Amino acid sequence: MLWYTFSLKKEDLARYTESQDLFTTMVLTHGLPLGMTLWIKSKFAAEENMFFAQIPETLNITEEPFFRAFPSTKCDSPSRAGLSLLIGNTTS
Numbered sequence: 001m002l003w004y005t006f007s008l009k010k011e012d013l014a015r016y017t018e019s020q021d022l023f024t025t026m027v028l029t030h031g032l033p034l035g036m037t038l039w040i041k042s043k044f045a046a047e048e049n050m051f052f053a054q055i056p057e058t059l060n061i062t063e064e065p066f067f068r069a070f071p072s073t074k075c076d077s078p079s080r081a082g083l084s085l086l087i088g089n090t091t092s
Contacts, residue, residue, distance in 0.1 A: 001035050004053045004061075004072035007043075015070075019051060022066040023087050030059060037088030041078070052078050054088070 008015050023038045030036065036059075039052040053072060061067045 001077075002055050002057055003075050003077050004055065004067075005050060005075045005078070006070045006072040007048045007050050010042075010047050010049055016049070019066070019070055020086055022069055023053065026064050026066045027088055030056075032089065033059075034089055037090055038086045039078070039083045040086050041082050041084070051086075052083065 008019070020038070027033070027036050033056050035054060036056060037054045039054070041050045041052070043050055051070070051072075052075070053066075054077075055061060
């Protein structure tokens with residue numbers, strides 16, 4: 001699995017909803033693959049929410065509307081402390 005991250009300001013509710021809608025569409029389009037998940041972690045001091053997308057390595061994300069709308073950077077697997085699952089089904 002590969003991990004990607006991006007952040008949104010807490011007051012940006014429209015983009016928050018859009019991220020969940022686009023990720024849900026991507027998960028459904030690919031047949032609900034196990035482990036394909038979207039997580040959120042609040043950064044209170046920075047007034048932002050960090051999002052972490054876990055994606056199967058075999059998935060080509062270059063044409064995915066989610067990744068076009070939310071440019072993300074590849075990252076290491078985040079600590080599960082403080083993470084909340086938004087969408088998907090975990091492998092563990």
